[in-house]
Amino acid sequence: MNDQLLSVILTIITAATPLLLAAIGELVVERSGVLNLGVEGMMAVGAVSGFGAALMTGNPYVGVLAALVAGAALSLLFGFLTLTMVSNQVATGLALALLGLGISGLMGESFVGQPGVHLERLHIPGLSEIPILGPILFGQDFLVYLSLAIIALVSFVLFRTKAGLIIRAVGDSHQSAHALGYSVIGVRYLCVMFGGACSGLAGGYLSLAYTPQWVENMTAGRGWIALALVVFSSWLPWRILAGAYLFGTITVMGFSLQAYGIGIPSQLLSSLPYVVTILVLVLISRNRALMRANTPACLGQPFVPDR
Amino acid sequence: MRLVLEKRAEASTRMAYLSPIIAIALTLITGGIIFALRGLNPFTALYVFFVEPLTTSWSIEQLIVKATPLAMIGAGLAVSCLANVWNIGAEGQLTAGAILGSAIPVFFPDFQSPMTLVLMLSLGVIGGMAYGAIPAFLKNRFGTNEILTSLMLVYVIQLVLDWLVRGPWRDPKGYNFPKTIAFSDWQMLPQFKLIPDSIGPIYINLGAIFAVIAVIALAFMMGRTLKGFELRVQGVAPRAGRFAGFSRERTVWFCFLLSGGLAGLAGICEVMSTVGQLQPGISPGYGFTAIIVAFLGRLNPVGALLAAFALAISYLGGESAQVALGISDKTARVFQGILLFYILACDSLILYRLKFLRSTPKLAEGGA
Numbered sequence: 182m183n184d185q186l187l188s189v190i191l192t193i194i195t196a197a198t199p200l201l202l203a204a205i206g207e208l209v210v211e212r213s214g215v216l217n218l219g220v221e222g223m224m225a226v227g228a229v230s231g232f233g234a235a236l237m238t239g240n241p242y243v244g245v246l247a248a249l250v251a252g253a254a255l256s257l258l259f260g261f262l263t264l265t266m267v268s269n270q271v272a273t274g275l276a277l278a279l280l281g282l283g284i285s286g287l288m289g290e291s292f293v294g295q296p297g298v299h300l301e302r303l304h305i306p307g308l309s310e311i312p313i314l315g316p317i318l319f320g321q322d323f324l325v326y327l328s329l330a331i332i333a334l335v336s337f338v339l340f341r342t343k344a345g346l347i348i349r350a351v352g353d354s355h356q357s358a359h360a361l362g363y364s365v366i367g368v369r370y371l372c373v374m375f376g377g378a379c380s381g382l383a384g385g386y387l388s389l390a391y392t393p394q395w396v397e398n399m400t401a402g403r404g405w406i407a408l409a410l411v412v413f414s415s416w417l418p419w420r421i422l423a424g425a426y427l428f429g430t431i432t433v434m435g436f437s438l439q440a441y442g443i444g445i446p447s448q449l450l451s452s453l454p455y456v457v458t459i460l461v462l463v464l465i466s467r468n469r470a471l472m473r474a475n476t477p478a479c480l481g482q483p484f485v486p487d488r
Numbered sequence: 489m490r491l492v493l494e495k496r497a498e499a500s501t502r503m504a505y506l507s508p509i510i511a512i513a514l515t516l517i518t519g520g521i522i523f524a525l526r527g528l529n530p531f532t533a534l535y536v537f538f539v540e541p542l543t544t545s546w547s548i549e550q551l552i553v554k555a556t557p558l559a560m561i562g563a564g565l566a567v568s569c570l571a572n573v574w575n576i577g578a579e580g581q582l583t584a585g586a587i588l589g590s591a592i593p594v595f596f597p598d599f600q601s602p603m604t605l606v607l608m609l610s611l612g613v614i615g616g617m618a619y620g621a622i623p624a625f626l627k628n629r630f631g632t633n634e635i636l637t638s639l640m641l642v643y644v645i646q647l648v649l650d651w652l653v654r655g656p657w658r659d660p661k662g663y664n665f666p667k668t669i670a671f672s673d674w675q676m677l678p679q680f681k682l683i684p685d686s687i688g689p690i691y692i693n694l695g696a697i698f699a700v701i702a703v704i705a706l707a708f709m710m711g712r713t714l715k716g717f718e719l720r721v722q723g724v725a726p727r728a729g730r731f732a733g734f735s736r737e738r739t740v741w742f743c744f745l746l747s748g749g750l751a752g753l754a755g756i757c758e759v760m761s762t763v764g765q766l767q768p769g770i771s772p773g774y775g776f777t778a779i780i781v782a783f784l785g786r787l788n789p790v791g792a793l794l795a796a797f798a799l800a801i802s803y804l805g806g807e808s809a810q811v812a813l814g815i816s817d818k819t820a821r822v823f824q825g826i827l828l829f830y831i832l833a834c835d836s837l838i839l840y841r842l843k844f845l846r847s848t849p850k851l852a853e854g855g856a
Contacts, residue, residue: 218635258829265491267840268832271574271635275779276832280825286818402643409636448651455640459626466632485493485840 187313189433194317194325195391197429199224199383201328203407204414204421205335206379211411212339213372214352214479218274219259220380221404222281227252227384229289232395235298244298245324245385252381253374255281260373264366267483282398289395297393300324300386324386329422331379336418348372352477355484365484380404402455409458413465415475424461431457493840500838507834508784508791512798514834515827522822528813536812537805537819545688547804552682552696553762554803557582557754557774559699559796562781563706563789564747569779570710570787571719572726573743577623577638578751579775580645581616585752586759587649588615590766593675594657594668604674609756616752617745619645624744628737634744642775650768657766667767677760695757699793702750706789719743751775772803773821780828783835799824 203220210217230251235244259277262268300322303309308319339345348368350358355365383403388395406428414420435450466472519537520530541547561578568575575581589612592604622641626632650666659669680697683690710716722729722739730736754774763770781799785791806820 262829262833265493266833266836267493268836272569272779272783273829273832275576276825276828279776279780280822280829283818283821283825287816287822290816290818402640405636405639409633409640412633412636446651446655448647448654452644452647455643458640459632459637462632462636463626463630466626466630469631472631485495 183313187316189437190317192433192436193426193429194321195429196432197425198325198328199386199391199403200407200410200428201332201383201421201425202324202386203380203383203404204410204425205328205331205418206376206383207407207411208414208416208418208421209335209339209348209372209379210376211480212352212416212477213348213369214355214477214482214484215263215369215373216270216274216481217256217259217263217277217373217376218271218408219255219277219281219404220376220407221400221402222278222285223252223255223377223380224281224384224387224400224404224407225285225398226255226281226288227381228388228399229285229292229384229395230381231385232292232297232388232393233288235389236292236295239298241298241300241389244389245300245382248381248385248389249378250381252384253378256373256377256380257370259377260370263483264369264373267485270481270483278404282400286397289397292395293397295395297388297395299393300389322390324382324390327382332418332422339418349477352479355479355482359484359486365486369484380407383407406454406458409462413461415465415471416477417475428454428457490845492843492845493836494843496839496841503834503838504786507838508786508795508831511784511827511830511834514830515823518826518830519823522819523815526815528815533809533813533815537809537823538801540808540812541801541804545683545690547808549690549692550804551797551800552690552692554800555793555796556693556695556699557758557771558778558781558799559793560695560702560754560757561747561751561775561778562785562792562796563699563703564750565778566782566785566787566789566792567706567710567719568743568747569782570723571739571743572723573740574635575620575623575638575744575747576635576779577620577640577642577775578747578778579771579773580638580642581619581748581751582755582758582771582775583642583645583649584619584755585612585614585616586755586766586770587645587652588612588618588752589756590657590668590671590759593671594766597669600672600674602674605677605760608675608760609753612752612756613749614752616755617749620744620748620751621741624741627740634740638744646768649766649770653767659765665767668765670765671760675760676764677757693757693761695754695761698753698757699796702753703789703793710789715742751778777803777824780824780831783828783831786835799827802827 203224207220227248231244231248234247235241259273262273263270302320302322305319309315347363351365351368359365387399410421410424413424432454435453439447439450520534523530523533541551589608592608623634623638626637627634653668654666657668659667677693677695679691679693681689682692718734722734758770759766777799781792781795784795802820802823806817809815810817
């Protein structure tokens, strides 16, 4: 029984971590007033780059780095279009999602069916051997710890530092931030790249730790769920943690019910995370006062400085 | 050296027509570079990819087959996007239409009369509209973001389709393959000869005619009716629309029902022609590609029809390049993505002018 419980908890953590990484990155992007809908595409490219780099070098950490760089590079393309060329952010984000999925399919063609490199769980002698709590607290792979650290860091930077104040100012009123002499475009570029790097990491987590292999469309809508999580969190970092683990739990519940062979068709259980996403969005959006208070006021609005 | 945008005094009409053409040209150049990097002669590769699909009567027939759903869905999405309603779930509405319409041959395989055809097509439209109604309802009732809900619903309906064709709707004599019974006679769309045998027979099915009718009707609506004006105002100046008393809620409903219905029609037409039965993977992402179609057509229904052909070429070219050059058919999707990027970048040039600044201007030195 203990073993079973343990394995369920461990699966929940692995299911939650990619959502967590992608969502916290997008949260920063949206806090700076930019809506990047291309998370799914950046995740897919991160996943395939991470897988490929790890396969070629045999080192999963190189894979993690490659995933991060690939995500950031793709987000730069989005940044150039929406920030420098002031294109429509919604349409450009969709374009990024489509392009990312296309590129990942093309890049990953030779990787299909290849055994991947697994990002090992850490093992701290003594601590990791404590029953139940040991493996959960001290036996995760390093991306799990990194994801939690990023949440703490983002929360601290956004609400306790001047840099965070500038990011929020840019997102809430780009005209005022510009008038105060801050580079709106510059700040947004940095935030978009941070978001891209996080999405890339999330993808890398999928292909290196979640299921160490490459399958086309392996992101399976997680990028979109991450976008929904940002709304769910009402743009507050710690709520991303709660949301991601809630979704992780729901996903795993679907799998476990399947394993127990309950008479519900597997496809309907697989659709659970998507249905729950919609329900959660509805519940959150109903509270219009909350939405209005927390949505960055300039979200999705283009900015062209007057010259 | 910095690249900055400078607002034009007024929108450039010349750029409005040029931007899709520039975007296509840039995509071709990028494609050529990609082919060259993979060690192929870029000119041969581009020829195989983009010209060969136009050379035989068979391939032109295929082109029309592929352009049909793209034009149908793209025209609907163009109207929606113009009114600032983001329906990203056309792929899901396509699937919903295909499923509901297919219920007739699945449950009444022996029901064969012209009514079968009419009923299946109507159910297809209703299925797409009903599935499009969900995000519209949630948007109006709860203010839920329609982009995310319509997209999530795509995953849900695809899983439902998968369950149906593997479970209750599976053909009992189908050797366990995940598909329904094959449709026949009145369960399929009739075909017409577009061009006589002497030139090379080209057949089109009823779906292509629906697509053309839809495009003309929508073009008329957008250009000549108050409804079209209402939609355009809400896209360009939502505040002005509110003052004019145009209901945002009604617009959301209208756009989702319209684009959903057209996507559903495209879906049922696909299963009633090319596919011939219900199975997983009835569409190679037409619902998503139609977003590119809408933008390449500059959110104009007639433009969407032209754009549908451009993207149909990329689908066909992808297939022929795979056979002739051994390039992955996934290349087509990359080209489609690149194309959308270029369109969006070029569209900025309608309102702005590109300017290179040598460096940030320095303040004049204060004289002593």
